[in-house]
Amino acid sequence: MSFVNATLQAVAAPAHVVGDESVYLPHAQESARAVRGEIVIELTMRHAGNRSITLRYELQGPADAPVVFVAGGISAHRHLAPSAVFPEAGWLNSLIGTDRALDPDRRRLLAFDFIGADGKLDAPIDSSDQADAIAQLLTALDIPSLHAFVGYSYGALVGLQFALRHPSRLQRLVAVSGAHRAHPYAAACRALQRKAVVLGQLQCADAQGLSLARQFAMLSYRTPEEFEERFDAAPEIVNGRVRCAAEDYLDAAGAQYVARTPINAYVRLSESIDLHRVDPADIRVPTIVVAVEGDRLVPLSDSVTLVEGLGTYGQLRVLRSPYGHDAFLKETDRIDAILQSALRGTGEKA
Known part of the structure; x- marks a missing residue:
């Protein structure tokens, strides 16, 4: 049932569906179906062995739209932005909406709560564990592959691991304010x-x-x-x-x-x-790396090294912003313009 590469020692056990909150909106809003749910997976973690993990996810958008996985910093969660079904504020409100690159009327947006986010797992968690959990989540939701993975900060690290470990399940990656390693200063x-x-x-x-x-x-x-x-x-x-x-x-x-x-x-x-580390040369998925001048956690030099390692698979976009590492939450129009270009041609509905 799993697409996980066995050579990377990721578990391939079926997921058990725990709960699902599905709501269909009437008439014109029906395309914006919103779903929340939980599944239990068995995961072989890099530093913590075999664990039973509960994944909590939210999925919004037309069933036939291309799926984009979105992940943020370590305080991000499954709820990206308000919707008619789940109206509470999300962590990415300004980058999701009509005519945005992440438009839930044109793309199916998927997010989850990171492994460990509930505080119940007291063990080292690798970014590769998050990537393997996402692969199992896709299998459980009957999603063969992602049209894109958009990752910000820690989410960019997870996206790089997903591209490395599950390349057949990803068409392209946008990695914002995240690199191939933790900089020693950070x-x-x-x-x-x-x-x-x-x-x-x-x-x-x-x-x-x-x-x-x-x-x-x-x-x-x-x-x-x-x-x-x-x-x-x-x-x-x-x-x-x-x-x-x-x-x-x-x-x-x-x-x-x-x-x-x-x-x-x-x-x-x-x-x-801090545990995160990948070899960019091993990634074979088209990747746009977005760097911010003045980012004290992910220096521009690390983003350049990442893109150089990606070779023909990598492109670099650089923003100048007084907001540093948090620019992706503040420079929303500029980030959206990059996403519009990056996600173009991923099978979205006209």
Whole structure:
């Protein structure tokens, strides 16, 4: 039942469907069918052996439309954007909609919650594990192949692994702000963030530790130029302590993250970024690499190395943005223009 390459030691067990929430919209909206569901798979993980894993997914779009898998950073999830069926806000709202490249009336959009996102798996998680899980999800949903995989940040790492391990199931990859390895500077930043979590746990202040880790991460996601523009105000003395202009922003980011993220999920998915490594020369799927000047986590030099390794399969697009690593969430029109070009010709409906 599985298309997984056995030489890569990925499990090929059938998936067990746990639940499915399917809704058909009447009349003109019927093309925008939205489905949520869960399946249980048996997965041979690279560093953790055989595991029973529950995959939670969401699929939206016409049944006969080309399927595009979309994956984001480690805090992303299966719900991409509001729909008539599931109206709550998603994590990619501005890049999905009518006349966008990711238009659910013309393409069938598939996303899932990353392995480990629920915090229940306390084991090292490799980006290759995520790719193999996606392959099993496609099999369970009777989707032979993807017309495209669009990955942002951690999702780009998973996309590179999917292209490497399951090339027959993918026509093209768009990898935004993600490369073939974790840059040593970025890995060091994440290591310190995880130490902040551990320190919080030792002090019985779990939430504070996770909040601090997220605040450190926010500094690496953005750029000094953005902070200069937004927070160039004199410090204030509050209750006898000096408080800089950016602290309210950072505190809010930390609090929001703590409210939705299990500590174990953060730690294991952060580690997963650092475990990631592929040889670009082994990838034989057309790939567009999108890099951002000023990205402190994925330097332009790494994106160039990735594209050079991809050879004739790789193309590079470079954005200049004050938003650094988070540009894909802020420069939505520019990212959409790249996606429009990248996804053209993937069998979409006229």
